[in-house]
Amino acid sequence: MTALVSARALQVHFDLGGGSLWSRMTGGERKRRVVRSVDGVSLDIQRGETLGLVGESGCGKTTLGRALLRLVEPTAGRVTFRDVDVTALAPEPLRLQRRHMQMIFQDPYASLDPRMTVAQIVAEPLHTFGLAYGRDRHDRVRELMAVVGLSERFINRYPHEFSGGQQQRIGIARALASAPDFIVADEPISALDVSIQAQIINLIERLQAERGLTYLFISHDLRAIRHTSNRVAVMYLGRVVEIGPARDVCDTPLMPYTRALVSAVPVPDPAVEARRTRIVLQGNVPSPIDPPAGCRFHTRCPYVVAACREVEPALQEIRPGHFAACIRISPEQPDIEAAGW
Amino acid sequence: MTPLLSVRDLRTWFDEEGRTVKAVDGVGFDVQRGETLGIVGESGSGKSVTSLSIMRLVPSPPGRIVSGQILFDGQELLGLDDESMRRIRGHRVAMIFQDPMTSLNPFMRISAQIEEVTRLHLRHSKAEARAHAIAMLERVGIPDAHRRADDYPHQFSGGMRQRVMIAIALACGPDLVIADEPTTALDVTIQAQILELIRASRAATGSAVVLITHDLGIVAGMTDRVVVMYAGKVFETAATPELFARPGNPYTHGLLRSVPNPAAERGVPLYQIPGSPPDVAHLPPGCSFAPRCSRATSLCREQFPPFVELAPGHHSLCHFAHDVYAGGDA
Numbered sequence: 082m083t084a085l086v087s088a089r090a091l092q093v094h095f096d097l098g099g100g101s102l103w104s105r106m107t108g109g110e111r112k113r114r115v116v117r118s119v120d121g122v123s124l125d126i127q128r129g130e131t132l133g134l135v136g137e138s139g140c141g142k143t144t145l146g147r148a149l150l151r152l153v154e155p156t157a158g159r160v161t162f163r164d165v166d167v168t169a170l171a172p173e174p175l176r177l178q179r180r181h182m183q184m185i186f187q188d189p190y191a192s193l194d195p196r197m198t199v200a201q202i203v204a205e206p207l208h209t210f211g212l213a214y215g216r217d218r219h220d221r222v223r224e225l226m227a228v229v230g231l232s233e234r235f236i237n238r239y240p241h242e243f244s245g246g247q248q249q250r251i252g253i254a255r256a257l258a259s260a261p262d263f264i265v266a267d268e269p270i271s272a273l274d275v276s277i278q279a280q281i282i283n284l285i286e287r288l289q290a291e292r293g294l295t296y297l298f299i300s301h302d303l304r305a306i307r308h309t310s311n312r313v314a315v316m317y318l319g320r321v322v323e324i325g326p327a328r329d330v331c332d333t334p335l336m337p338y339t340r341a342l343v344s345a346v347p348v349p350d351p352a353v354e355a356r357r358t359r360i361v362l363q364g365n366v367p368s369p370i371d372p373p374a375g376c377r378f379h380t381r382c383p384y385v386v387a388a389c390r391e392v393e394p395a396l397q398e399i400r401p402g403h404f405a406a407c408i409r410i411s412p413e414q415p416d417i418e419a420a421g422w
Numbered sequence: 423m424t425p426l427l428s429v430r431d432l433r434t435w436f437d438e439e440g441r442t443v444k445a446v447d448g449v450g451f452d453v454q455r456g457e458t459l460g461i462v463g464e465s466g467s468g469k470s471v472t473s474l475s476i477m478r479l480v481p482s483p484p485g486r487i488v489s490g491q492i493l494f495d496g497q498e499l500l501g502l503d504d505e506s507m508r509r510i511r512g513h514r515v516a517m518i519f520q521d522p523m524t525s526l527n528p529f530m531r532i533s534a535q536i537e538e539v540t541r542l543h544l545r546h547s548k549a550e551a552r553a554h555a556i557a558m559l560e561r562v563g564i565p566d567a568h569r570r571a572d573d574y575p576h577q578f579s580g581g582m583r584q585r586v587m588i589a590i591a592l593a594c595g596p597d598l599v600i601a602d603e604p605t606t607a608l609d610v611t612i613q614a615q616i617l618e619l620i621r622a623s624r625a626a627t628g629s630a631v632v633l634i635t636h637d638l639g640i641v642a643g644m645t646d647r648v649v650v651m652y653a654g655k656v657f658e659t660a661a662t663p664e665l666f667a668r669p670g671n672p673y674t675h676g677l678l679r680s681v682p683n684p685a686a687e688r689g690v691p692l693y694q695i696p697g698s699p700p701d702v703a704h705l706p707p708g709c710s711f712a713p714r715c716s717r718a719t720s721l722c723r724e725q726f727p728p729f730v731e732l733a734p735g736h737h738s739l740c741h742f743a744h745d746v747y748a749g750g751d752a
Binding site: 137138244245246247274275276277278279280282283286287290301303304305307308309310311327332341342344345346347348349350351352353354355359361362365366 | 464465579581582609610611612613614615617618636637638639640641642643662663666676677678680681682683684688689691692693694695696698699714
């Protein structure tokens, strides 16, 4: 089976400048500064699956999601979508391709034009891609509103007249309008109230079941990721450090960073909280401008050994379908605890 | 034993555009010495306004504390003149805010912001204050505190800034620390560091903590008792284990069930509370939660519910509190 979306050695670097003769002469940065947001990521997303993408701020998860849609230009590597090399497409074919790949954003209000009505917002993709006209377009908008649970009465209202949860529903309706195969949902619930999060998760899952959608679900919320995803990828400083079936990654994580991440998530059960052991990492995530050599996690890893500072670990299959990037574990020795300090 | 803090029938209203927003409307709870009380609620529930009222930091106008009692260590805070209140605030009751960037002064060196507090409240000399500031920074885990003390807030990461906030809050050894969403702006692994720091400081100093959060996981791991707020009112209060095991209010029950948990199967929808948190300026008559409650009857829509005692220390604002408590599913 070929994947719906594939990334190969994908790289997105942002050049902050510096290091030129001019900047050295004028007291600017002496060295060229490059943010390595996404730094060599390869992954496949199968048709109909949800791949969860988790990581802390600055790890590159949003940039990766945008690079898959070519909303940011990759500096190296390749993205294929339905066997088409998206990274090589000319502007017009790329525009047409976007019909099949859409995005749901974190901040629902910021992602909606405040001067457009719901009808105009949801109809825009139909117009852009020439999918429906006149009466038909109007009917499609009403149908899309019904699908995401918005009353038809609101069709001529403006975004500010809605609550956060309803605004997110508008964003979802817009993403669905062009009948895409693939949707990147970038932190779709993190700006919402707790009681609204479940509504949006359920809506996203129901749409997948009804329409066979494929998702990249980006979130820092491991509880939501675990619930929504078939597989989970964990990012740290521009790299995927662990990827595998959602239950395996969230319940029996392999890589020390994932283990710390999982242990840091508060569990809404006082009995569990009282007896669990927490791995509290020291220090902060280093800057992606000058990521550490070797394993990028070595500066915070409790299990670090000398070799970790030199060897950049590759993803290896530790358990069936479950890959991790750590030189201290292997299929024969999957448990970092047993590997010792 | 008399509680350290006792809030009774607190009403904090805001006058906005000719209408009255009853942000906090009849809130009451106690905080015992050394105890950690969690206040949970969604946006607009009044949890932050409650804490600002205790600190007497509600911006006025448009806000005003209409009625109520806030007894701190036997002393009524609401009647205090500004000077007496200043002696308590930052000294015996301290606060940690959600966003350390906006609550630290960007133009002041870190140590100066700690020294300011102890010179005022503890009458420290310049040298004492300086030494104490560095000791506090070390205590909250700022590496190389001697050197970092002279840095400005923007030179610190988000997690480190929150540590500085905690150092300021703990500088005078307060009896009560109010932490309003102290980790919401932080990443998960940094959140774990800060929660661990709050746990450790609490154990070391024995101070009581009021922890305001929307995260039920944090409530479960950090608190002894919980107050659940909705639309400016206390909907339920109980000891933390009891609240999670046997909620007595349909709102609490729904919230607990809507969080993804390890037992939930993928593909099986999460429990969801319909609708959105209400606009407190336009509350329905009767129970504010009735429009979203699956068990609401005409009684709920017409009559304001009673605050029912279900067990010692366990209260719920609901006409059907006993049924919910007995496990009658919502």
